[in-house]
Amino acid sequence: MGIRLYQQPSLHSPVLIAGWPGIGNIGLIAVDALRTMVEAEDLGEIEPWEFFYPRKLIIRDGQLDDLEFPANRFYYKKSEKQDLIFFTGEEQPVDEGSAYAQGTKAYQLANLVLDVAVKFGCRKVYTSGAAVALIHHTARSKVWAVPNAAHLIEEVRSYQNTVLMSDIEGRSGQGHISGLNGLLLGVARKRGLDAICLMGEVPAYLQAFPIPYPKASRSVLEVLTEVLGITGDLEGIVSLAGHTEEEIDRLCESFPQEIKEQIDRLAREPLERTSEPGPITDEDKQRILEEIDRFFKRETKED
DSSP states (O other): OOEEESOOOOOSSOEEEEEOOOGGGHHHHHHHHHHHHTTOEEEEEEOOTTTOOOSEEEEETTEEEEEEOOOEEEEEEOOSSOOEEEEEESOOOOOTTOSSOOHHHHHHHHHHHHHHHHHTTOOEEEEEEEEEESOOTTSOOOEEEEESSGGGHHHHHTSTTEEEGGGSTTSTTOOOOOHHHHHHHHHHHHTTOEEEEEEEEEEGGGTTSOOOOHHHHHHHHHHHHHHHTOOOOOHHHHHHHHHHHHHHHHHHHTSOHHHHHHHHHHHHSOOOOSSSOOOOOHHHHHHHHHHHHHHHHHHHHHO
């Protein structure tokens, strides 16, 4: 288990931005888009074999030639305004029976990511993921934020289109962030690093579908570019978000009428969303998801 660095750049107080797959791949899309925007260079990787099972075996000339593992890579960018380190992981290590990263392997991986950050003088970390909300897919996604220290609260409240997760009505200051996006915040706090998780809103009725949701990634990217003083072209992610919205429109047309009416109601009668999102009840969310699940089970039986 270890880290392989390809080079040793001299960086000045870089910010680490990390992303993993999850609902809608919100963080991964946002981090990759930002990394591409600034033309970050390869920095290194975390050796994968103690964390992941091989994705496939590569056989050449009748014999095993190699094993292909999920990649976990670092990148960096030096700039006049702010040096940056990026980390992207293609998978999260999970224990048997769990859908999200947890346990010893996840904790070890989080520490390895921060080992690289600390080595290059990083004092601040951003992670990103999804916030499941009762919104329509044509609405602009807000960004929910969770800092790991009290002195970051006022900073977070100054971010555009962003609300503290603890301020959302009905949550009573409580919340939960699954997987490495949440774990990294806690490990960073233990190691004396400031960290903030930025979560783009995903419609509740899409959370069970294995499709990307770049509209939420765009909202996260807009916050990161403003906070970090980065200027760049967002045309790529805007185009991707538009294309995905068209695909979701077609998906929703396949739903039975009673489900479509409930989803369409979110567009016609949006929840009150001025300074903060409206109430999100487990009952509302569960009702929509159960009806969609019943629809697809019925379609499978008919097929």
